[in-house]
Structure formats: C-alpha cells, structure tokens
Amino acid sequence: MGPGAREAVFAQLADAGRAEQVAQRLTDGIVLGVLDPGERLPSEPELARRFGVALITVREGLGILRVAGLVETRRGREGGSFVVRDDVEHRGILTARLRGLAQVELSDMAVYFGAILAGAAERAAERASAEDAANLAGWLSGADFSTAAAARTNQGGFLLELAVLSQSARLVREQIRLQAEFGPLLLLGLAAESARVEVADLDRRIVRAVARGRGARAREAAGELVELLARRLLAAKNRVERGGALDEPHAD
Amino acid sequence: MSRTPTEVAEAVADVFRGVFDQLAAWREPIESLLDAGPDLRAAALDGAVAELVLPRLEEPEPMLVGAGFIADGEVVRGRGVHFAWWLGPLADNPVLGSTDEPTRLDLSTRGYAEYLRDFRALEWYRIPATTRHAHVTGPYVDHLCTCDYILTLTMPVHARDGERMVGVVGADVAVRRLEGALLRDFLDVEAPLALVNEQGRVVLSTDPALQVGRLAGSGSAEVACPGTPFTVRVDPVASGSSPKI
Numbered sequence: 001m002g003p004g005a006r007e008a009v010f011a012q013l014a015d016a017g018r019a020e021q022v023a024q025r026l027t028d029g030i031v032l033g034v035l036d037p038g039e040r041l042p043s044e045p046e047l048a049r050r051f052g053v054a055l056i057t058v059r060e061g062l063g064i065l066r067v068a069g070l071v072e073t074r075r076g077r078e079g080g081s082f083v084v085r086d087d088v089e090h091r092g093i094l095t096a097r098l099r100g101l102a103q104v105e106l107s108d109m110a111v112y113f114g115a116i117l118a119g120a121a122e123r124a125a126e127r128a129s130a131e132d133a134a135n136l137a138g139w140l141s142g143a144d145f146s147t148a149a150a151a152r153t154n155q156g157g158f159l160l161e162l163a164v165l166s167q168s169a170r171l172v173r174e175q176i177r178l179q180a181e182f183g184p185l186l187l188l189g190l191a192a193e194s195a196r197v198e199v200a201d202l203d204r205r206i207v208r209a210v211a212r213g214r215g216a217r218a219r220e221a222a223g224e225l226v227e228l229l230a231r232r233l234l235a236a237k238n239r240v241e242r243g244g245a246l247d248e249p250h251a252d
Numbered sequence: 253m254s255r256t257p258t259e260v261a262e263a264v265a266d267v268f269r270g271v272f273d274q275l276a277a278w279r280e281p282i283e284s285l286l287d288a289g290p291d292l293r294a295a296a297l298d299g300a301v302a303e304l305v306l307p308r309l310e311e312p313e314p315m316l317v318g319a320g321f322i323a324d325g326e327v328v329r330g331r332g333v334h335f336a337w338w339l340g341p342l343a344d345n346p347v348l349g350s351t352d353e354p355t356r357l358d359l360s361t362r363g364y365a366e367y368l369r370d371f372r373a374l375e376w377y378r379i380p381a382t383t384r385h386a387h388v389t390g391p392y393v394d395h396l397c398t399c400d401y402i403l404t405l406t407m408p409v410h411a412r413d414g415e416r417m418v419g420v421v422g423a424d425v426a427v428r429r430l431e432g433a434l435l436r437d438f439l440d441v442e443a444p445l446a447l448v449n450e451q452g453r454v455v456l457s458t459d460p461a462l463q464v465g466r467l468a469g470s471g472s473a474e475v476a477c478p479g480t481p482f483t484v485r486v487d488p489v490a491s492g493s494s495p496k497i
Contacts, residue, residue, distance in 0.1 A: 049351070126466070127465055129453065164392065164395060167401070167464075168393065168401075169399060172393045172399060176395065
C-alpha cells in the first residue's frame with residue numbers, strides 16, 4: 001500500500017455516525033491491506049486521539065469490527081486489538097465494497113483523484129529542480145513492479161513523491177488522504193501484469209515531463225494514468241456485479 | 253524603507269545562527285552520553301534527548317516544529333537507525349490529527365517507511381555524513397514528520413575518536429515560522445527580494461509574482477547570508493527552467 005496510507009487511515013473524522021466511521025476507516029485499512037494481518041492496532045486512547053473522537057466511540061467502532069470478524073481483542077500485557085488473518089474473507093469484503101459503491105461514485109472518485117494528481121504533476125514539472133527530477137527518475141527505475149503487492153506499494157510511493165515535488169503541503173496531504181481512501185480500490189487493477197507495464201510506462205512519461213519542465217505534458221500523462229486505472233476498476237465492478245471474480249480471469 | 257539587502261541577509265544569518273548554536277548545545281551532552289558507555293540503552297538516550305529538546309518545542313509560537321537526535325544503527329544496541337525525535341504541537345493537521353503537546357515521532361505510524369529503505373540515504377543524514385558539516389535541507393514538504401513545508405537543519409554527531417559520524421542532531425523549522433521572523437525585514441527594502449536556497453528555490457519573497465516554492469532566476473544583485481546556504485536576490489525573476497506550453 002502507498003506511503004502515507006496508514007496516517008490517512010487514522011486521520012480525523014467528520015461528525016456524523018462516528019463509531020461507524022471508525023469501523024469503516026479501519027475496515028478499509030484492513031481489507032485493502034494497509035493494515036497487515038496480525039498487526040496490532042494502536043491503543044484505544046491513541047486511536048481516540050488520532051480520530052479526534054471519544055474513547056467510547058473508538059470502543060464502539062472496534063466492537064463493530066469484532067462482530068464482523070476483522071479484529072480480535074486480546075487481554076493482558078501483550079494484549080490489544082489485532083487484525084485477523086483471513087485473506088479470503090478480505091476479498092469478500094472488498095468485493096462487497098465494490099458492489100456497495102455505484103459506478104457514478106467510483107468514477108467521481110477517479111475524477112477527483114485525477115484532478116489532484118494532475119495538478120500536483122503540473123506543479124511538480126514547473127517547480128522541480130534538475131536534481132529533484134533526477135532523484136525521482138532514479139527512484140522509479142529501482143522500484144519493483146513485478147508483483148501486484150510491490151506495484152501497489154511503489155505506485156503509491158511514486159505518486160506521493162510526485163506530489164512532494166509540487167512543493168505544496170496541501171497537495172501532499174490531500175494526496176496522502178486520497179491514496180488511503182481511494183488508492184487501494186484504484187490500484188486494484190495492478191493485479192494484471194499488462195496494467196503494471198502500462199502504469200510504469202506512464203510513470204516514466206510523467207518523470208520525463210517533470211525533468212523537462214513540461215507542466216502540460218505531466219498533467220496529460222497523470223490524467224491518462226488515472227483514466228487507465230479507473231477503467232480497470234469499473235471493469236472489476238462489472239465483473240463482480242455479474243457474479244464473477246474481483247480480478248481479471250487472466251490476471252497473474 | 254530603511255534597510256539594505258545586506259542587512260536583511262544578516263537578519264537571515266542571525267536566525268540560522270541561533271538554530272545552529274542550539275544544535276551545537278544539544279550535541280555536546282549527547283556526545284558525552286555516547287562516550288560514557290558502549291551499552292547505551294535506547295530509553296536512556298531518549299530520556300536525555302527529550303529533556304534537551306522539549307523546552308524549545310513547547311515555547312509559544314516556536315521556531316522549531318520538530319527536533320531530536322537520529323542515531324546510526326550501531327549506537328543503540330540491537331536497533332536499526334534510531335529516531336529520538338519529537339514533534340511540536342500539531343495544529344489541526346489533517347493527516348496526523350491535532351495535538352496540543354509535543355509527541356514522539358513514531359515511524360510505525362508512517363506507512364512510507366516501507367518504501368524509504370534506508371533513512372541514511374536521505375539528504376538530511378547523507379550530506380552531514382559526507383561533508384562532516386552542518387547542513388540545511390529544503391525548503392521541502394516533509395511527509396515523514398509534519399506534512400508541512402519546512403527546512404531541516406542537521407549537524408553531525410561524532411564518536412569520541414572524532415572519526416566516525418554516529419548520528420545527526422537536528423531541528424525542523426517551518427517556513428511559515430521563518431517568514432514570521434523575517435518578513436518585516438524583507439519588506440523594509442524597497443526593491444523586491446527573494447530568499448533562495450542553493451538551487452534557487454524560494455523560501456520567502458516580496459515579489460508577488462515569484463512565490464514560495466518556485467525556482468528563481470538571477471536577480472540584479474545577490475547577497476549571501478553568512479553561515480547559511482541561502483542568498484538574498486534583489487529584483488529576482490522567475491526561473492526560465494519551467495517553460496509552460
């Protein structure tokens with residue numbers, strides 16, 4: 001999962017239905033793999049502080065997750081709330097999440113994600129020094145896209161590094177938040193090798209545009225990247241709605 | 253309009269001298285502690301560092317938004333790179349929540365630690381390790397600590413033999429705080445001015461067309477800020493390195 005994804009999982013919540021929001025945020029984190037199986041969640045007081053809610057709200061939210069079988073709570077000195085190891089179950093929840101979101105919601109998320117990313121890419125091209133661009137190119141050439149898991153981690157890392165070059169703290173924060181909320185769904189398509197190849201190509205195109213100070217080209221490539229991922233996501237939505245599997249039949 | 257660019261550059265130098273003096277003052281007791289025994293425990297080190305840095309982070313309107321000591325793996329037994337690093341209060345930070353007192357940096361809550369394989373490769377550690385001198389990184393958006401636009405000042409800490417660098421003592425200065433300390437001085441000069449780093453990246457500017465974070469081109473004159481990597485450029489222009497087509 002992408003850099004920054006964890007912090008966004010624990011970022012502050014809006015007002016309504018806070019216990020449900022606590023549960024939803026942690027559920028997303030778990031099923032999308034931001035929080036690892038077996039991992040101990042932060043303590044209840046720490047979660048309360050991070051979410052900006054009362055302790056009782058956190059306990060209620062964790063209660064929802066226990067009932068759903070996503071976390072288990074152990075007592076004692078080594079105790080706490082732990083993410084349950086059950087990948088099959090997680091795929092089921094992810095499938096349910098994809099069903100629960102309408103096409104129009106998924107494509108709207110992609111529009112927003114794309115707008116932020118394209119803005120960050122354009123600014124990065126305008127503002128990156130030659131050294132910044134060389135560092136980003138170097139990082140990308142060493143990044144592993146050979147498996148779906150590695151590609152998801154490193155694609156998230158790439159998008160965040162790109163946002164950092166915009167020199168805008170707000171764009172970086174929004175990129176982190178969006179990657180946590182939507183990145184895992186958007187990066188679902190990286191299960192297919194063909195998608196990983198295309199995405200890595202587009203990443204390199206963005207880096208070239210940044211290195212040459214071509215804001216419009218960086219924006220265009222970022223837009224194509226998000227469009228590609230959105231199409232894969234909507235195809236997955238169609239598959240699960242037809243009763244098929246989350247991943248493409250020939251995904252590796 | 254009563255100041256000259258040279259005086260403004262001096263004011264910049266004063267601010268950084270203040271922070272570097274602080275780092276030097278922290279470094280001394282840390283070096284003594286490291287000299288005292290090879291079996292230094294992390295808790296002892298952390299306690300000592302906290303005692304040094306917390307007062308500066310708890311000041312009202314603090315110039316420093318983060319500070320501490322980052323130890324090489326060999327210093328604290330059985331650990332990788334060890335962060336004894338504290339963050340000042342975070343005002344309604346959308347990513348990290350808000351805190352009203354300093355908090356310890358907990359890297360296990362920073363997911364990007366996964367792709368940053370070795371922190372020692374990052375500029376704020378690598379450059380002091382190479383040059384053996386203090387260094388200023390940035391301005392940059394720091395996503396590791398505060399998700400804010402900052403400058404990171406780091407100073408090498410050496411083992412008793414004086415040869416090996418065993419870590420860096422450092423502090424983060426928020427660009428907005430630096431601006432608070434310097435803007436009036438800059439506005440006291442009639443000509444437009446920009447404070448830029450070695451790459452020409454703007455930290456502070458009195459030319460509304462040349463905004464913070466951009467790369468500045470050359471100006472009609474420039475004055476180095478002694479003891480810092482920064483210069484004050486007079487009548488700067490936006491850099492030609494970013495043709496937007």
